[in-house]
Amino acid sequence: MVKPHGNKRVSKIDTYLNCAENFAYRSTCLKRKYGAVIVKDDAVISTGYNGSPRGFENCSDIGECPRIRRGMHQGEGYGMCRAVHAEANALLNCSREQTLGADLYLAGVNPEDCSVHKAKPCPLCARLIIQAGIRNVYLRQGEGDDNYEMIPAKNLEWYIPEGLGK
Secondary structure, three states: OOOOEOOEOOOHHHHHHHHHHHHHOOOOOOOOEEEEEEEEOOEEEEEEEOEOOOOOOOHHHHOOOHHHHOOOOOOOOHHHOOOEOHHHHHHHOOOHHHHOOOEEEEEEEOOOOOOEEOOOOOHHHHHHHHHOOOOEEEEEOOOOOOOEEEEEHHHOOOOOOOOOOO
């Protein structure tokens, strides 16, 4: 979480990334906690975190993750994952009219020690972000001020080229 130094305010980007990080702590995922915030015209439009669909059991409730149990890594076994990703949840809570030209802020934390995880949307979420008309995606990369990467949504990795997939 980025904090102010003396009289210096936290930048707007770090403020929105702080909001995304706060939502990550609501995640019910045992593998990786993510939070997303969509902002348009300096107003928060929507938020999301990764977890099971509303009303369904989540991994923190049942006490295990099938992907962890099978030793799967990032990008593997999403079909057996119980969670809707943070980005998808944030996008599901708004209309395309609201998301056209908006920015998405994404932060991830490691469940074991709550350290910042280098955020990156999966290819499926990248497709959703692009289709929703999001302009830029800000990804928290680590601790501290201005420790983020900004990627125009159209430049996100939205598919895995043939021969590189698992």
